[in-house]
């Protein structure tokens with residue numbers, strides 16, 4: 185019998201929202217993709233010991249720990265996946281890289297540019313590989329947009345229009361870590377603009393060279409404290425010894441950030457992120473206009489890419505609705521999922537990414553390029569330039585932000 189290749193053993197830090205998305209992705213990747221090496225779930229780490237055992241049993245993690253540093257010491261673990269709040273990405277990623285582990289980290293790369301730079305530099309010093317979970321690159325429609333632009337179907341890109349609109353951040357939303365600058369770095373900006381800046385860079389293949397102007401707003405400055413004052417609760421203010429927990433706490437991050445920019449090929453670009461847009465729940469949109477045509481994508485209808493080919497006769501040209509689920513048509517990732525128009529959802533982007541990470545670790549090609557720490561650092565520079573622009577009310581050239 186031929187020996188089967190050794191599995192890639194994965195550990196994950198963080199057992200809530202992304203903990204679920206990533207656990208599912210690592211479990212599913214080997215079922216839906218024919219991978220050069222299998223994936224084995226090894227250890228799940230998080231702070232809340234009471235919840236950890238239930239989570240591990242539910243998702244099939246054989247080992248648990250509340251001390252994430254244990255993962256660095258464990259010779260069995262090949263890759264550490266980081267799904268924790270932004271302020272701990274640096275400490276965790278650098279420790280794992282120094283221990284020789286491959287690292288897949290959630291976005292934004294970090295809460296601050298300093299942290300992101302330290303992570304990029306640690307990755308440069310290490311032989312291990314790094315990945316950042318910009319999962320929307322792996323929606324088939326976004327990957328197809330990337331391919332069409334690379335094939336020249338849009339000609340010269342003139343406009344990029346990106347929005348990421350959500351509505352969950354009203355005044356009743358508790359002051360969890362996402363509303364604390366020292367934990368999150370920024371609000372809607374690092375959370376949502378990070379995704380659309382990455383998507384714009386990925387689809388166009390161009391870099392942002394200048395932020396011409398930006399506006400950052402905090403509409404809701406006080407929020408109720410979360411019920412749970414435990415390890416994942418309200419943070420420093422919650423449950424301080426001898427003091428009654430306050431009913432509300434300060435939110436010191438942006439609720440919305442908008443900015444306009446230029447791309448290296450000369451295109452204009454606009455970006456808007458908000459958590460306060462009623463009616464829009466996860467409206468992550470990207471539109472490109474080029475000299476030969478246009479493309480548009482909306483995550484709320486994620487299996488579809490709209491394409492207008494302006495080289496066609498105006499008599500019949502128009503917006504074409506492409507259902508990006510056709511394996512015979514070569515749609516990215518379609519061969520790994522269901523028959524045509526048996527649509528996929530949010531979690532499939534993560535599974536597609538887990539499969540591509542395994543391919544890169546086995547020196548085979550991912551379906552479309554994966555962002556590493558150096559790549560995500562470029563997105564972080566754009567985020568920083570926009571914050572600077574909003575603060576100083578001036579244009580910021582990217583070459584001034586290092």
Ligand SMILES: NC(=O)c1ccc[n+]([C@@H]2O[C@H](COP(=O)([O-])OP(=O)(O)OC[C@H]3O[C@@H](n4cnc5c(N)ncnc54)[C@H](O)[C@@H]3O)[C@@H](O)[C@H]2O)c1
Nearest residue numbers: 198199200201202230231232267268269270272290291292
């Ligand atoms: N790619 C995406 O679409 C996407 C979506 C949501 C969140 N995120 C990113 O994922 C990360 C986590 O977000 P989330 O929504 O899962 O948060 P969450 O609050 O739901 O979960 C955070 C988890 O991290 C653990 N944790 C917190 N501090 C820790 C520490 N110091 N050591 C060990 N564990 C710790 C908590 O116990 C919890 O299990 C953030 O960087 C966020 O920006 C990405």
